[in-house]
Amino acid sequence: MNVNSQALDFTSPGAIPPDPSDVIKRIMGETTTTMQVLEKLLENELVQDPVGWKLLAMFYVVNDRTDDLNKIDEQYHKVFGSSLFMDFGQQIPQWCSIKNPLCLKIPEKITAQSLPDISIIQDACQSPAGAELDFSGVREINSDGLAVLAQFFTTLSCAGVSPDIKGAARFITSMEKSATSSQGTRAMWEVLFAYDRFCNNKEIFEDRAIKFAIRFGISPPSWE
Numbered sequence: 592m593n594v595n596s597q598a599l600d601f602t603s604p605g606a607i608p609p610d611p612s613d614v615i616k617r618i619m620g621e622t623t624t625t626m627q628v629l630e631k632l633l634e635n636e637l638v639q640d641p642v643g644w645k646l647l648a649m650f651y652v653v654n655d656r657t658d659d660l661n662k663i664d665e666q667y668h669k670v671f672g673s674s675l676f677m678d679f680g681q682q683i684p685q686w687c688s689i690k691n692p693l694c695l696k697i698p699e700k701i702t703a704q705s706l707p708d709i710s711i712i713q714d715a716c717q718s719p720a721g722a723e724l725d726f727s728g729v730r731e732i733n734s735d736g737l738a739v740l741a742q743f744f745t746t747l748s749c750a751g752v753s754p755d756i757k758g759a760a761r762f763i764t765s766m767e768k769s770a771t772s773s774q775g776t777r778a779m780w781e782v783l784f785a786y787d788r789f790c791n792n793k794e795i796f797e798d799r800a801i802k803f804a805i806r807f808g809i810s811p812p813s814w815e
Contacts, residue, residue, distance in 0.1 A: 626650045661693055674714030693722040697729050701736035706743050716752050727758025737778040744785035
């Protein structure tokens with residue numbers, strides 16, 4: 592080797608390019624820390640610029656944090672009066688087409704104040720992803736909840752809003768047993784009728800209406 596030549600040091604900094612996966616991990620770690628700061632600001636509604644909300648939403652999408660994504664959409668709706676999914680989808684339509692539906696979990700006990708806002712469901716149903724109402728966790732409902740739930744299904748039906756329903760079969764079966772028992776009330780039947788209309792199940796509605804009429808000694812309700 593020529594005495595004036597120099598040996599190459601392949602271990603020196605910059606000589607070997609970093610592993611792309613390591614770079615991504617580092618960036619995601621830094622981004623996560625930054626997003627945690629943004630989360631705190633949004634929780635206290637200190638950010639009025641929609642860009643901040645959309646930035647956090649995209650972070651949730653990348654990390655498959657669906658529950659957090661739905662939560663931030665509800666917060667966004669309270670602040671801006673519209674769905675984050677709709678506002679974002681108008682700018683990036685393909686984003687809406689690939690995201691998961693807005694999942695709204697109905698609480699364990701249904702009361703007059705526990706059902707989700709109809710307008711949020713309407714906004715979500717206008718997007719390609721749609722909305723889903725999850726009744727799988729419901730275990731109890733009070734008298735006020737019965738009246739509000741019947742009106743809830745009626746409003747959705749009249750507005751032509753059709754979210755997917757999860758876990759309703761068990762809930763409706765339980766409601767049927769309660770309604771036909773000696774302790775059954777007309778309010779329970781009203782929920783069943785409203786649900787039948789929502790599902791556009793006229794045959795079940797009419798069969799149920801006859802049982803209702805016999806039970807209470809009155810004329811059966813009309814489908815219309």
